[in-house]
Amino acid sequence: MTGFSFLRVLALLVKEFTQLTRDRVTAAMIFVLPIVQLLLFGFAINNDPHHLPAAVFAQDHSNLTRALVASMERTEYVDVRYLPRSEAEMERLMRQGKILLAVTIPPDFTRRALRGDKPQILAEADATDPVAASGAMAAVAALPTEALRHDLRNIAPEPTAPAFEVIAHRRYNPENLTSRNVLPGLLGVILTMTLVMMTAMAVTREYERGTMESLLSTPATSAEIMVGKLTPYVLVGIIQTMIVITLAKLLFALPLAGSAAGWFAFVFAVLLFILGNLSLGYLISTVAKSQLQAMQLSVFYLLPSIFLSGFIFPFLGMPRWAQLIGEALPVTHFLRVVRGSLLKSQTMADMGGELIALGLIVLIFSSVAVMRSRTTLD
Known part of the structure; x- marks a missing residue:
């Protein structure tokens, strides 16, 4: 039995640092994420909006x-x-x-x-x-x-x-209750957090185990594989939506849509939002090389979705460049539709622009995910 050797420890340290620098995604998360979050939220967050x-x-x-x-x-x-x-x-x-x-x-x-x-x-x-x-x-x-x-x-x-x-x-909120603002937004955050991360890690697990390679060797196309894998999670998102809305109504007396048009717009937005999150999760899985990376990338996306969408901080209080980033996030448009349909009795005509934006984001995410999945495995 040999004694403790600092040379062997040094060799292991060099090996680990070398492996860390080769892993570009993890290295970016270590060095880029803190800088981006500091600059983004330091300049963007404002609880005293003007103009x-x-x-x-x-x-x-x-x-x-x-x-x-x-x-x-x-x-x-x-x-x-x-x-x-x-x-x-x-x-x-x-x-x-x-x-x-x-x-x-x-x-x-x-x-x-x-x-x-x-x-x-x-x-x-x-x-x-x-x-x-x-x-x-x-x-x-x-x-x-x-x-x-x-x-x-x-x-x-x-x-x-x-x-x-x-x-x-x-x-729309005469009692000035914070719950009337937070609970509809919480639905968007929950769906984003669970669906994006769950899909990204589940599909990445398939790559790690080699079962995805077996699927790609079958006659099934990339689009067919993506649809087949994501469809069960649509049901998961619907169940989560029903649970959140039911509990919010029973426990916090959250008002619900007062018309059939409002309910139709709400359901349509929920389905679009679920599809957008699942497509993004699938897209992340084509970039990540491990489940850890998939989780890290999901968190990297989740933080701006919480802070720049108007969920916690006033959207109109952010500078213009931060609002542009927020407009590119599906959760921003989803929050407007949910709050509008539940609190303002909005109809399809009132929220048509937000629904179109959600649809475009779903189309972009799903298209890029299909194109990326074709080149994931050689």
């Missing part, structure tokens, strides 16, 4: 009204991007998610303000994202103490009380 899209339905077209709108924009919390001509048009903008804040100015606003009658304006916020809505509502609520003072000073003495009142209304 949120807003609409003003002004029934009083006066200088005071224009001064009030200008005061809103000076807060930098909102950008007035729409000037609808009717309540129905503003309702449509809110329901489709194009605006986060809707302000209605009554037709007698100027006359009552000049008389000192303290007119009221209505501010409605899309509270499906309570964090984003809170900043906008706080900025609007502070307007009576700041706005119009200079404009009214030339007409009346220095006012001792606010010139108008703001009636705040939180739409």
Whole structure:
């Protein structure tokens, strides 16, 4: 029996480091992942979003009204991007998610303000994202103490009380419950986490055991093999969806879609999202050389899906480059559809753009996965 040898330990260390540098995927995960996550989330995450899209339905077209709108924009919390001509048009903008804040100015606003009658304006916020809505509502609520003072000073003495009142209304989530925002998003995260990782590791296991090589030697094409392997996991995703929605309804009173059109859009989005996650998992399996690598790559994808999709942090609070990355993630569009159908009673017409984006992502993932699978084994 020989004694402990530092030379043999050194030789083993050299061997392990050499093997580590040859494994490009693992090396990239070690060095690239921390840098990417630090830069990505350090610059992208923001719990105090500014320049949120807003609409003003002004029934009083006066200088005071224009001064009030200008005061809103000076807060930098909102950008007035729409000037609808009717309540129905503003309702449509809110329901489709194009605006986060809707302000209605009554037709007698100027006359009552000049008389000192303290007119009221209505501010409605899309509270499906309570964090984003809170900043906008706080900025609007502070307007009576700041706005119009200079404009009214030339007409009346220095006012001792606010010139108008703001009636705040939180739409779709009046109780401002965080669960109304988190639970629909949690469905997307659960499906992403389980389906992508489960598929990637299951197919990679086939490569490790050599059974995939046997399948590729049969007359079955790459597309047929992929469809055959992924179809059982579609049922898994459907069962997970039913469990999450049922428990969310029973335990947290999550509202469900109130119309057949809303349910149809929800089910269609769930199926598209499941197919997209499975296709991505299959694509990862064509890159990974081991189950460990498959799990690492799945985690690398999962983190941006959680932080850049609007699940935890307000999507509108992120810089534009981070929003572009988020738009490329299927979970971002899925969250909008789920929240829209369950909380806003959206229909297919309201969420058509999100469903088209989901469909394109599924098509891209599945096409690339089929092309990659043809060259995986020599």
